Amino acid sequence: xxxxxxxxxxxxxxxxxxxxxxxxxxxxxxxxxxxxxxxxxxxxxxxxxxxxxxxxxxxxxxxxxxxxxxxxxxxxxxxxxxxxxxxxxxxxxxxxxxxxxxxxxxxxxxxxxxxxxxxxxxxxxxxxxxxxxxxxxxxxxxxxxxxxxxxxxxxxxxxxxxxxxxxxxxxxxxxxxxxxxxxxxxxxxxxxxxxxxxxxxxxxxxxxxxxxxxxxxxxxxxxxxxxxxxxxxxxxxxxxxxxxxxxxxxxxxxxxxxxxxxxxxxxxx
Amino acid sequence: xxxxxxxxxxxxxxxxxxxxxxxxxxxxxxxxxxxxxxxxxxxxxxxxxxxxxxxxxxxxxxxxxxxxxxxxxxxxxxxxxxxxx
Numbered sequence: 001x002x003x004x005x006x007x008x009x010x011x012x013x014x015x016x017x018x019x020x021x022x023x024x025x026x027x028x029x030x031x032x033x034x035x036x037x038x039x040x041x042x043x044x045x046x047x048x049x050x051x052x053x054x055x056x057x058x059x060x061x062x063x064x065x066x067x068x069x070x071x072x073x074x075x076x077x078x079x080x081x082x083x084x085x086x087x088x089x090x091x092x093x094x095x096x097x098x099x100x101x102x103x104x105x106x107x108x109x110x111x112x113x114x115x116x117x118x119x120x121x122x123x124x125x126x127x128x129x130x131x132x133x134x135x136x137x138x139x140x141x142x143x144x145x146x147x148x149x150x151x152x153x154x155x156x157x158x159x160x161x162x163x164x165x166x167x168x169x170x171x172x173x174x175x176x177x178x179x180x181x182x183x184x185x186x187x188x189x190x191x192x193x194x195x196x197x198x199x200x201x202x203x204x205x206x207x208x209x210x211x212x213x214x215x216x217x218x219x220x221x222x223x224x225x226x227x228x229x230x231x232x233x234x235x236x237x238x239x240x241x242x243x244x245x246x247x248x249x250x251x252x253x254x255x256x257x258x259x260x261x262x263x264x265x266x267x268x269x
Numbered sequence: 270x271x272x273x274x275x276x277x278x279x280x281x282x283x284x285x286x287x288x289x290x291x292x293x294x295x296x297x298x299x300x301x302x303x304x305x306x307x308x309x310x311x312x313x314x315x316x317x318x319x320x321x322x323x324x325x326x327x328x329x330x331x332x333x334x335x336x337x338x339x340x341x342x343x344x345x346x347x348x349x350x351x352x353x354x
Contacts (some may be wrong), residue, residue, distance in 0.1 A: 149295075153295045193288060
């Protein structure tokens with residue numbers, strides 16, 4: 001049986017797809033057979049971030065509708081063993097993602113994979129609800145910014161009530177917080193919500209903090225999940241998050257401002 | 270921080286404003302979520318009934334469910350308009 005992990009946030013543009021690509025790749029790098037599914041029906045993007053956009057033949061909805069089987073639709077990553085991508089459909093039919101259909105695909109994947117990472121679309125519409133419904137675990141991607149934090153809290157409410165686990169009388173899944181685009185400098189100057197501020201408001205376990213980093217855009221430009229950029233701060237922060245996800249202890253990195261000398265403090269803004 | 274900033278009046282940092290605003294709105298939305306499903310509909314109907322008699326704002330009816338021990342208390346606040354106009 002695979003563990004199903006949903007990457008969600010409510011708000012768009014906070015880094016769900018970047019995170020899905022990074023976490024899935026990180027899990028596969030550690031030897032876990034992992035599939036990452038793009039639930040954003042209509043707007044396909046995970047394929048671009050993973051750099052396999054030209055290899056898409058069939059998609060998630062094709063498999064649900066029986067136009068193709070999973071083997072045909074899954075794209076095997078060329079860089080990392082054990083990593084497979086199931087792209088989103090570009091159909092405009094938002095009802096294409098049926099609960100039965102999604103369940104069938106997840107069940108079939110579960111036989112063969114250790115982890116299934118579900119890249120949720122923004123919002124709280126069908127695609128987002130379907131991505132979360134079957135999840136065993138949730139990673140809530142949040143920017144240190146008011147609208148993102150509020151939307152994350154909304155999503156935590158949905159995770160607490162609208163999943164299969166809850167409907168079957170089980171314990172609700174606990175979302176874990178991944179704070180992205182964090183700037184330690186701005187937080188220290190009081191211009192940005194700090195890790196502690198966001199943690200206090202959302203009151204969930206912290207999985208990791210990804211610093212605001214040029215490496216993320218570079219990675220998406222190139223179609224390389226940012227964890228593969230081992231030199232970069234964001235890549236290393238994602239690696240730490242994957243380790244913590246797997247139960248290892250890792251201290252937070254890239255969350256302190258480098259101390260300036262006396263003259264630096266006097267003359268530099 | 271440059272040398273001249275030391276002489277400036279301290280003002281409230283934007284992050285602490287953000288935190289305060291978030292704490293309030295998140296608490297309110299959580300309370301709304303944890304209340305019974307019929308609450309929003311009931312709130313709308315009450316608003317319509319009140320408007321038969323007094324013109325009030327959309328947010329004039331505030332409802333809250335509080336738990337006190339085994340007891341659930343439904344708190345209802347209706348803000349009437351000022352008389353002066």
